[in-house]
Amino acid sequence: MPTDLERSMESLITVFHRYADKEGNSNTLSRRELRQLIESELPTFLKSQKDPATVDKIMKDLDANGDGEVSFEEFVSLVVGLSIACEQCYQLHKKGKK
Amino acid sequence: MPTDLERSMESLITVFHRYADKEGNSNTLSRRELRQLIESELPTFLKSQKDPATVDKIMKDLDANGDGEVSFEEFVSLVVGLSIACEQCYQLHKKGKK
Numbered sequence: 001m002p003t004d005l006e007r008s009m010e011s012l013i014t015v016f017h018r019y020a021d022k023e024g025n026s027n028t029l030s031r032r033e034l035r036q037l038i039e040s041e042l043p044t045f046l047k048s049q050k051d052p053a054t055v056d057k058i059m060k061d062l063d064a065n066g067d068g069e070v071s072f073e074e075f076v077s078l079v080v081g082l083s084i085a086c087e088q089c090y091q092l093h094k095k096g097k098k
Numbered sequence: 099m100p101t102d103l104e105r106s107m108e109s110l111i112t113v114f115h116r117y118a119d120k121e122g123n124s125n126t127l128s129r130r131e132l133r134q135l136i137e138s139e140l141p142t143f144l145k146s147q148k149d150p151a152t153v154d155k156i157m158k159d160l161d162a163n164g165d166g167e168v169s170f171e172e173f174v175s176l177v178v179g180l181s182i183a184c185e186q187c188y189q190l191h192k193k194g195k196k
Contacts (some may be wrong), residue, residue, distance in 0.1 A: 005113045005139035009181045011106040011190050027189055041103035072185045080174050083107045087170045090111050091125055 013077060015041055016072050022063035031059050045082065110177060113139055114170050126167035129157050145182065 002010065017035040021030050029037060035055045038046055046054060062074045117135040118127050118182065126134060131160045136144055144152060160172045 003139045003141070004109050005135075005177070006142070007176060008109040009184060011102050011109075013185045015103045015106070016185070017188070025195050026192070037176075041101045043101070044104070072126045073182050076178050076181055079103070080178060083110050083174060085173050086107060087111045087114070090115070090136070094124070096146060 011074070012076065016075050020072075025069060028071050029075060030069060031055075033060055034062070034070055042082070110168070110174065114173050118170075127194050128167060129153075132157055132168055134190070140180070153164060159188060 008010075015037070017026070019033040020026055022033055022036070024030055038055055043071070051057070058078060059070065062070045062078055064074055067091065113135070114127070115124070117131040118124055120131055120134070122128055136153055136156065149155070150186075156176060157168065158178055160168045162172055
């Protein structure tokens, strides 16, 4: 039985490949695949940005090597940024409860 | 209903705090808390290392600011490294199936 942390890491991989496998190189996200991933998997985050250019900005940030594609390593940096931001909210929420 | 990716990020936070909240600063992992987290949440990985000093080496790697504690941001870099390694195995496995 996988642990919570193992399942969480596995889920990062399966979610990435759910979209990366759709077209072209199955190991990278094209701009369209990244848009589909963000719209489907991060709807709350996307709505909170209120900026139609959010996906394009994220693409620019993530595509560190500028090849127009997002690798799993580049994708994980998005997850890290969002998780760190969420964890800070978690800490504030915890303080609020004391 | 949270998406798979949202649930995965949430799980990273809850797993971290399941151990960080045990003693001392509830926003960081002490060496003991890190050991407990790795032994419980990453047993397969730990067994594969076959090195009793694995946890101490990980602590040294993660504790970027040398304060003897591991913050969530430092912890996430462990998750990133392991996820990237696992994803490369996933790619090889996928190639093997073609």
